Amino acid sequence: MASEKPQRTPNFIRNIIIKDLEQGKNEGRVHTRFPPEPNGYLHIGHAKSICLNFGLAAEFSGLCNLRFDDTNPVKEEEEYVRSIIEDVKWLGFDWEDRLYYASDYFKQMYEYAVQLIKKGKAYVCDLTGDQIREYRGTLTKPGVESPYRNRPIDENLDLFERMRTGEFPDGSHTLRAKIDMAHKNLNMRDPVMYRILHAAHHRTGDQWCIYPMYDWAHGLEDSIEGITHSICTLEFEDHRPLYDWFLDQLGVHHPQQIEFARLNLSYTVMSKRRLLELVKEGHVSSWDDPRMPTLSGLRRRGYTPESIRNFSELIGVAKRESVVDIAMLEYCIREDLNKQAPRVMGVLKPLKVVIVNYPQAEAEYLEAINNPEDSKMGTRQIPFSRELYIEQDDFKENPPKKFYRLAPGQEVRLRYAYFIKCVDVIKDPQTGEITELHCSYDPETRGGHAPDGRKVKATLHWVSAADAIDAEVRLYDRLFNVPDPTSDKDQNYKTFLNPNSLEILSNCKLEPCLADAKPGEKYQFERNGYFCVDSVESTTGRLVFNRIVSLKDSWAKIEKRL
Numbered sequence: 259m260a261s262e263k264p265q266r267t268p269n270f271i272r273n274i275i276i277k278d279l280e281q282g283k284n285e286g287r288v289h290t291r292f293p294p295e296p297n298g299y300l301h302i303g304h305a306k307s308i309c310l311n312f313g314l315a316a317e318f319s320g321l322c323n324l325r326f327d328d329t330n331p332v333k334e335e336e337e338y339v340r341s342i343i344e345d346v347k348w349l350g351f352d353w354e355d356r357l358y359y360a361s362d363y364f365k366q367m368y369e370y371a372v373q374l375i376k377k378g379k380a381y382v383c384d385l386t387g388d389q390i391r392e393y394r395g396t397l398t399k400p401g402v403e404s405p406y407r408n409r410p411i412d413e414n415l416d417l418f419e420r421m422r423t424g425e426f427p428d429g430s431h432t433l434r435a436k437i438d439m440a441h442k443n444l445n446m447r448d449p450v451m452y453r454i455l456h457a458a459h460h461r462t463g464d465q466w467c468i469y470p471m472y473d474w475a476h477g478l479e480d481s482i483e484g485i486t487h488s489i490c491t492l493e494f495e496d497h498r499p500l501y502d503w504f505l506d507q508l509g510v511h512h513p514q515q516i517e518f519a520r521l522n523l524s525y526t527v528m529s530k531r532r533l534l535e536l537v538k539e540g541h542v543s544s545w546d547d548p549r550m551p552t553l554s555g556l557r558r559r560g561y562t563p564e565s566i567r568n569f570s571e572l573i574g575v576a577k578r579e580s581v582v583d584i585a586m587l588e589y590c591i592r593e594d595l596n597k598q599a600p601r602v603m604g605v606l607k608p609l610k611v612v613i614v615n616y617p618q619a620e621a622e623y624l625e626a627i628n629n630p631e632d633s634k635m636g637t638r639q640i641p642f643s644r645e646l647y648i649e650q651d652d653f654k655e656n657p658p659k660k661f662y663r664l665a666p667g668q669e670v671r672l673r674y675a676y677f678i679k680c681v682d683v684i685k686d687p688q689t690g691e692i693t694e695l696h697c698s699y700d701p702e703t704r705g706g707h708a709p710d711g712r713k714v715k716a717t718l719h720w721v722s723a724a725d726a727i728d729a730e731v732r733l734y735d736r737l738f739n740v741p742d743p744t745s746d747k748d749q750n751y752k753t754f755l756n757p758n759s760l761e762i763l764s765n766c767k768l769e770p771c772l773a774d775a776k777p778g779e780k781y782q783f784e785r786n787g788y789f790c791v792d793s794v795e796s797t798t799g800r801l802v803f804n805r806i807v808s809l810k811d812s813w814a815k816i817e818k819r820l
């Protein structure tokens with residue numbers, strides 16, 4: 259798997275920060291934040307944002323906060339808060355004592371809103387949601403001013419206070435910014451700042467029945483925390499004038515909003531809403547199903563934090579949307595595990611082999627290398643005996659041309675062991691199915707080399723039958739059949755789910771050194787790929803492995819497809 263490591267990708271945000279520092283902006287401070295809404299588990303797209311925000315802070319001796327943007331009580335839950343904390347830590351980032359909740363700022367935000375009302379820059383509106391939309395106009399048509407727009411300040415103050423104390427039902431009033439109903443940017447046409455929602459919040463309980471809208475809240479959160487660079491995804495570009503307007507009107511600390519293109523990954527979906535749907539409808543087992551692009555799913559599958567951080571660096575930061583080939587993520591985990599995962603032998607679809615000329619009661623140990631990439635990982639002893647397992651696919655009774663593996667009369671090498679030759683094929687008399695192979699071995703080839711210099715064209719992995727550990731192995735394929743399941747607007751993305759994304763092999767035979775394999779441990783099964791002990795399904799006496807990724811695809815091959 260030798261391959262050239264791709265160059266570090268340019269990062270325009272890094273350049274902005276360097277320039278700001280040169281010009282002495284923000285007293286030379288760099289302070290970023292990662293602001294998830296706790297309405298789902300984090301996915302690989304969030305990892306990009308986490309690596310970017312924490313990475314830039316670290317690079318410039320700055321700080322990065324973890325902030326829960328929990329301004330919407332309806333979809334948010336404690337479970338998500340817990341999982342997000344776990345995932346960011348797992349990725350390797352530390353917010354020290356700077357864990358914040360937007361809901362802690364509700365009172366401050368309310369006071370800021372009162373300030374805007376007093377300045378004549380916000381008003382209470384009685385239009386319904388539908389009316390507000392209707393009055394907003396379109397890109398080609400200016401909006402219409404609300405009949406409540408010119409309410410006297412005192413009346414606005416009184417109504418807003420009564421909105422807060424719970425006098426009005428949901429949807430009956432909103433607080434809106436008074437900007438410009440003819441503004442070419444629709445976000446500036448008197449956007450809603452507060453709505454009434456009689457709903458309990460996961461942290462503030464029933465304390466509030468008005469909740470701030472994202473655009474109003476987000477800039478205030480950044481400002482209160484002294485953020486210098488507020489990095490967000492591209493869909494907020496059109497919201498930046500509003501972000502700026504609110505902070506300018508209040509005259510408070512004004513962070514700079516910078517947008518970048520969100521990560522899209524081929525053969526999967528990334529929005530939390532869709533991922534939740536897959537979980538709720540049972541298309542996957544849970545948020546941490548190893549097929550999910552969530553950090554908990556990737557972790558369970560066997561991805562390492564290093565591989566995800568490297569991936570984030572590799573894909574870079576751009577201003578233009580694109581879809582990243584999932585092969586790049588797979589490349590990153592292969593690169594990482596190639597260096598650190600011990601090699602073992604595991605037979606996924608076993609076929610019994612009897613070495614007919616090997617003494618009945620005998621057994622021996624052979625030396626095997628734990629990682630050819632790292633001699634410090636040493637060697638181990640693997641048992642060899644008269645009965646073994648090899649892969650069913652490594653034998654063909656009627657081999658096509660160029661099939662160099664085992665076939666009647668054909669000689670192959672058993673890895674670290676001996677040359678063997680197939681002498682007989684035993685079948686079930688009823689079904690005709692091959693039940694075992696009889697082979698002879700050449701005792702002179704111990705260690706896998708013939709003293710007479712004769713060559714074989716294939717080396718097979720194998721496991722001694724008497725010593726084998728039983729395990730279940732789960733093979734995964736793409737979650738979706740098509741690279742971009744959400745691009746076709748006429749077809750529900752779920753119609754592109756791959757029905758064969760999970761294959762369970764329940765009769766696998768592994769080398770005995772895996773008897774004590776612990777949840778989360780990762781190995782290369784020679785020729786079969788990288789595998790991780792499943793942390794949910796594995797219990798005492800039951801070993802379940804997830805295939806993280808197969809062995810193929812060097813960088814050169816991936817690059818050709820990009």
Ligand code: ATP
Binds near residue numbers: 302520528
């Ligand atoms: P989704 O659309 O997947 O539900 P979101 O943007 O609603 O995600 P938030 O919890 O609001 O999720 O996001 C937290 C941070 O992560 C934000 O700064 C957001 O811009 C960033 N982020 C979310 N998705 C991606 C992505 N695919 N690529 C890069 N950054 C992302």
Ligand code: MG
Binds near residue numbers: 295
């Ligand atoms: Mg969101």
